[in-house]
Amino acid sequence: MEIPANGATLLTVAYWVAVLTLLLAFSLLTVIVFLRARSQRRERRDKRAQQHWSQVMQHVLANKEVQVCPLGHDEVVGFIEAWNATHESLSPPDSARLLLLGHRVGLVDAARHMLRGRYHDCAMAIIALGHLRDHSTFDELVPFLNDHSPIVSLCAAHALGQVDPPQAMAMFVPMILERDDWMPGNVARILARNGDGSAVRELDNALLRANTSTMVKLVRFLADIDPGHAAGVIRQLLDSSIDDHAISVCLQLVNDKQDRERVADFLGASRWHVRMHAASALGRIGEAADSQRLEPMLADEVWWVRYRAAQALLALLTLPGMGTGTAALRQVQQRQSDAYGRDIIDQVLSEHDMGVAA
Amino acid sequence: MNTYWNAVVASFQHGSWGHALVSMQWIFMIYFVAINLAYLILNYISAYQIVRYMREYRANYLPPGLREYQPPVSIVLPAHNEMKSVVASVHSLLKTNYPEFEIIVVNDGSSDRTREALIEAFGLVKVPEAYRARLQTEHVKGVYASARYPRVHMVDKARGGKSDAINAGINCMRYPLFCAVDADCILQPESLSRVVRPFLEDRRVVASGGVVRVLNGCTVSNGMMSKVGLPNHWLPSFQVIEYLRAFLFGRMGWSPMNALLVISGAFGVFYKERVIAIGGYRRDTVGEDMDLVVRLHRNLREDKRDYRIVFVPDPVCWTEVPTDIASLSHQRVRWQRGLAESLWSNIGLMFNRRGGAAGWVAFPFMLLFEFLGPIIEVIGYVSMILLALVGLVPLKVFLVFLAAAVGMGMLLSVNAMLLEELSFGMYARPSQQLRLFAVAVLENFGYRQMNSCWRFYGTLLWLFGLRKPHRWGHISRDGSWLHDLSENETMPIVQPADGSSLP
Numbered sequence: 001m002e003i004p005a006n007g008a009t010l011l012t013v014a015y016w017v018a019v020l021t022l023l024l025a026f027s028l029l030t031v032i033v034f035l036r037a038r039s040q041r042r043e044r045r046d047k048r049a050q051q052h053w054s055q056v057m058q059h060v061l062a063n064k065e066v067q068v069c070p071l072g073h074d075e076v077v078g079f080i081e082a083w084n085a086t087h088e089s090l091s092p093p094d095s096a097r098l099l100l101l102g103h104r105v106g107l108v109d110a111a112r113h114m115l116r117g118r119y120h121d122c123a124m125a126i127i128a129l130g131h132l133r134d135h136s137t138f139d140e141l142v143p144f145l146n147d148h149s150p151i152v153s154l155c156a157a158h159a160l161g162q163v164d165p166p167q168a169m170a171m172f173v174p175m176i177l178e179r180d181d182w183m184p185g186n187v188a189r190i191l192a193r194n195g196d197g198s199a200v201r202e203l204d205n206a207l208l209r210a211n212t213s214t215m216v217k218l219v220r221f222l223a224d225i226d227p228g229h230a231a232g233v234i235r236q237l238l239d240s241s242i243d244d245h246a247i248s249v250c251l252q253l254v255n256d257k258q259d260r261e262r263v264a265d266f267l268g269a270s271r272w273h274v275r276m277h278a279a280s281a282l283g284r285i286g287e288a289a290d291s292q293r294l295e296p297m298l299a300d301e302v303w304w305v306r307y308r309a310a311q312a313l314l315a316l317l318t319l320p321g322m323g324t325g326t327a328a329l330r331q332v333q334q335r336q337s338d339a340y341g342r343d344i345i346d347q348v349l350s351e352h353d354m355g356v357a358a
Numbered sequence: 359m360n361t362y363w364n365a366v367v368a369s370f371q372h373g374s375w376g377h378a379l380v381s382m383q384w385i386f387m388i389y390f391v392a393i394n395l396a397y398l399i400l401n402y403i404s405a406y407q408i409v410r411y412m413r414e415y416r417a418n419y420l421p422p423g424l425r426e427y428q429p430p431v432s433i434v435l436p437a438h439n440e441m442k443s444v445v446a447s448v449h450s451l452l453k454t455n456y457p458e459f460e461i462i463v464v465n466d467g468s469s470d471r472t473r474e475a476l477i478e479a480f481g482l483v484k485v486p487e488a489y490r491a492r493l494q495t496e497h498v499k500g501v502y503a504s505a506r507y508p509r510v511h512m513v514d515k516a517r518g519g520k521s522d523a524i525n526a527g528i529n530c531m532r533y534p535l536f537c538a539v540d541a542d543c544i545l546q547p548e549s550l551s552r553v554v555r556p557f558l559e560d561r562r563v564v565a566s567g568g569v570v571r572v573l574n575g576c577t578v579s580n581g582m583m584s585k586v587g588l589p590n591h592w593l594p595s596f597q598v599i600e601y602l603r604a605f606l607f608g609r610m611g612w613s614p615m616n617a618l619l620v621i622s623g624a625f626g627v628f629y630k631e632r633v634i635a636i637g638g639y640r641r642d643t644v645g646e647d648m649d650l651v652v653r654l655h656r657n658l659r660e661d662k663r664d665y666r667i668v669f670v671p672d673p674v675c676w677t678e679v680p681t682d683i684a685s686l687s688h689q690r691v692r693w694q695r696g697l698a699e700s701l702w703s704n705i706g707l708m709f710n711r712r713g714g715a716a717g718w719v720a721f722p723f724m725l726l727f728e729f730l731g732p733i734i735e736v737i738g739y740v741s742m743i744l745l746a747l748v749g750l751v752p753l754k755v756f757l758v759f760l761a762a763a764v765g766m767g768m769l770l771s772v773n774a775m776l777l778e779e780l781s782f783g784m785y786a787r788p789s790q791q792l793r794l795f796a797v798a799v800l801e802n803f804g805y806r807q808m809n810s811c812w813r814f815y816g817t818l819l820w821l822f823g824l825r826k827p828h829r830w831g832h833i834s835r836d837g838s839w840l841h842d843l844s845e846n847e848t849m850p851i852v853q854p855a856d857g858s859s860l861p
Contacts, residue, residue, distance in 0.1 A: 017762040025769045
């Protein structure tokens with residue numbers, strides 16, 4: 001039996017596909033095994049160095065005499081990992097006791113070399129230099145603040161904040177509005193770690209130049225680190241004509257009893273998010289008399305508004321001098337003609353009894 | 359018999375349809391090259407993505423203080439007749455290092471003591487929760503909460519299937535993001551953080567999935583993955599390679615194009631309001647996880663919304679795969695039916711004016727290679743064997759074709775192994791890599807063909823309308839990884855089937 005004419009071409013194609021794919025597959029296997037072996041060797045090496053240097057650092061912290069020489073090429077990664085891990089487990093005064101060790105082993109030079117290396121090494125080196133708090137490294141770290149990667153740029157912001165807080169905050173705060181890829185939680189923590197007041201000062205400056213929408217973003221951070229100062233800005237925002245999203249943000253942040261009336265004005269807002277946040281805010285800053293304002297909200301068409309209103313009522317009715325909040329809320333429940341309002345009070349009371357709440 | 363056989367051979371050799379069958383080998387060859395080329399392209403897109411991803415996230419670079427901010431997540435755990443495993447699953451979920459979450463176990467009309475086991479283990483009491491039926495479900499008998507475990511809630515409802523159970527969980531949850539988890543999955547402490555991260559980095563993200571890996575052969579301590587290993591048996595070993603291929607480039611490759619059509623039902627995070635907006639999980643399909651993602655694409659594109667459905671290459675969920683042929687075949691038939699149902703019911707997405715890469719690339723790909731693939735493969739196998747038997751294809755030709763098929767299969771598998779090595783390097787010893795390679799070679803001799811036949815059968819079942827509403831199935835698993843669990847965390851040998859439509 002012979003193969004048809006076009007079958008010969010087909011056979012040739014299949015033959016070469018077979019040969020090439022098998023060759024490639026075996027070559028890739030060789031690469032994989034090689035990579036695995038190399039990676040294992042590196043891991044062992046770095047782990048050894050990390051263990052050794054962790055011990056040395058513990059000795060330094062225990063005020064023991066240690067003899068050290070400059071870091072060898074093989075030890076840099078292990079040392080930096082040990083250095084970063086140890087610093088993160090210490091309070092700033094304890095952490096300062098390691099600085100001399102960092103200088104003696106030549107951490108600045110080793111880290112400088114790593115800053116030009118792979119991404120992983122670069123990020124580790126930035127963090128390490130931050131812990132070293134050496135002013136001579138400040139200018140070298142600054143370009144990383146503009147790195148396209150949020151991880152590297154935030155690491156740089158954190159490190160710069162350790163090296164020279166006022167100068168770092170002057171650079172970092174204006175960038176908050178430009179960098180949408182920076183997670184707000186991370187920004188807040190970098191600001192919160194600033195202990196010399198420069199973060200508040202810079203936020204203040206930025207707020208002076210901000211428009212309404214950017215103000216909302218900045219005031220969140222300000223509320224975290226200086227609630228008293230933020231209260232004025234929040235008040236100003238609530239009095240201006242801003243959009244519902246901005247109002248919701250302000251209502252989440254408001255924490256000053258002076259703003260009770262302002263907040264109460266939003267209980268009748270058309271957007272349910274605003275009503276919900278207003279109810280919560282009133283529960284936080286209100287007085288027992290405000291419960292009259294919240295009661296109608298138990299019949300709101302949106303579950304979340306009813307839920308937050310019931311929680312706020314419970315909080316207001318539990319205020320000092322009000323007796324048992326649960327009994328008072330039961331009385332409110334009896335007055336409700338709306339079944340949804342009664343149900344939501346049942347839920348909030350049972351959560352309260354069990355210590356469960358969202 | 360001999361005379362009859364000779365007559366058959368002669369009719370093949372001299373009849374025009376015998377030669378037509380030989381010519382058809384061209385079609386099979388073109389299809390074979392096309393499918394493998396498409397997978398290779400996906401492979402290289404994935405490789406680029408994974409290398410980029412690993413560059414950024416290989417380690418937790420951020421100092422601890424910067425890692426803590428995470429949005430709260432509701433975890434939904436649908437359960438049906440899981441009396442022995444559900445408590446361990448909840449304990450395992452409670453060990454996640456995620457800062458703020460709630461666990462909603464939905465007891466979907468279990469006939470065993472699932473409900474009582476949960477009540478006893480977590481001190482649950484019925485609460486008068488103002489239940490919001492935003493998604494229609496079977497009757498909800500009660501909502502339970504616990505003072506001792508404030509994160510744990512239980513919804514007790516009449517039986518309605520996995521989709522119905524998740525929908526009931528969605529009705530009860532408080533947080534904006536939710537994660538649907540199969541009751542028989544093992545997570546890693548950082549699983550949730552990894553899959554939630556895309557939501558923090560891009561506000562357009564509505565759904566996010568991660569890699570599901572094979573649990574067989576691994577060690578689990580205190581409900582969490584502690585040591586990664588390879589299974590001792592061939593059948594689960596084949597599935598290790600299969601899962602690597604399916605997730606590391608089958609899924610990852612689509613993510614940068616925003617054309618990912620499947621997020622495994624075993625572990626995926628979704629933006630709750632978007633899921634509610636499209637009516638939640640569909641109850642009349644066995645492929646509810648794929649259907650949900652395809653419907654999300656369809657609806658969001660119709661609404662002209664700028665959105666992202668993303669996939670992270672992190673291994674976030676470990677699942678025990680079937681160890682016997684019957685369970686495996688049952689699972690694969692279900693998956694194929696689920697795929698067919700999801701594609702067919704959302705066919706409007708394909709070549710839709712607003713379909714984007716999902717409608718113009720991923721959907722036709724799934725239809726051509728995943729849905730029609732098994733049919734073409736099975737016809738190809740049968741015709742090749744038939745032609746070889748009647749002498750129309752000489753042994754040499756048969757062997758060359760076989761070598762080409764095996765070579766392509768091996769190349770794809772080794773590429774997946776390389777991606778694994780470049781990313782997480784979970785299989786740490788070189789000997790494990792060599793073993794995986796052996797598996798990648800051997801799976802081409804029987805396993806892949808068997809798999810195609812099951813999927814072919816699944817397609818036929820769907821085609822001839824032998825569809826049933828979603829039910830809780832049963833898959834036999836060997837539980838070989840259980841040895842490290844303490845008594846009260848022991849999971850049963852026979853687990854209820856996962857409802858995932860694809861790995």
